[in-house]
Amino acid sequence: MCSPEVMAQVRDTIERDSRRAGMRRRDLFGAAGLAALGALAAPRTAAAAPVSSSGTVVDLTHTLTPDFPVWPGNPQFAMRPVATLGGVGSVDTGSVDTGSLGPANPASGFAVNELTYWEHTGTHLDAPAHKIAGGATAEVLPVADFVAPVVVVDIAARASSDADTVLTVADLRDWERAHGRIPARALVAMHSGWETRLAVPGGFTNLDAAGVPHAPGFDSDAVDFLVAERDIVGIGVDTLSLDHASSRDHGAHVACLGAGRYGIEALANLGAIPPVGATVVVGAPKHVAATGGPCRVLALL
C-alpha cells in the first residue's frame, strides 16, 4: 500500500523530473505518465489521478461579483480600485486613488483592486476548521487531495420540485449501478441544477417568509458512507451549503469536515462534465489559519 503522502511525493518527483526532461504536462499525465505512476504505486492510489488528455478544461467556478448570493447575514463581496492605469484604453499614467495610496506608493502606475469578502464567499473551500474545533486549516491540507477524480451525482430533477431534497446513500447506490464504483480519493459533487436560479433575484438563496433558506444538500449518512466506504477527498455542491440549507444540525458539514475532508460550495457548470472520468483541480486558498476561501476549480476532461 502507498499512503497518499507517499503518492504525492512520487507524483511531485515525477513532475519535477519530467519538467527537467522537458515533458509537457499532458504527456506527464497521459498514458505514459500513468504507466510510470502505476509502476511505482499500488493500484488503489494510481486510480486516484486518472487524468485524460482531451485537452478540454471546464471552469467549475462562478465569477465573483458584488451581487453574487451569499449565505443570509454574510456581507457581499466588495471590490474597489485603489490604483488604476488612468482609465480604459489610456496610456498608463499611474493615476492613483490618493485617498488610500499616495502617488509615491509602489502601486502607482499599476492597476490594483482592494477586495473585501468573508472566506466563505463565491465558489469556495470549506476546510475542516470551518466547523470542527482544532480541525485542519486550508493551508495545511494535503495538496495531493486537490487533484482528484470528480464524480457528479445529478439530483436536479428531484431538486426542481423539492428545494429541501438531499443526496442520499440510495442516490449513490443508483449512481454506482449506472457508472461503476466511485473511485477512491474522489471529490463527489452534488449537481442540483441550482445555478439556473442565479438568473432570478433571490432564487439562489431561496428564503421563505421566515427568512429561512431552502436549497438541496448532502444527507449526512451519504457523507459518512463516502468517507468510510469510498475514501473520498471531499464533497462539493452547487448550492451555498454542503447541508440542505434549512438544516439545523449541519450534519453533512460535521460528517465531511469532522473526517478531515474538505468541502466546496457554489460550484458552477457541473452539468458540463460527465458523471465520472474528469479530474478536478482545486486552486485552494493558502492564507494562514484559513477556514476556507474562494478557490478556482477546474475540471480536466
Ligand SMILES: [Zn+2]
Ligand atoms: Zn463554506
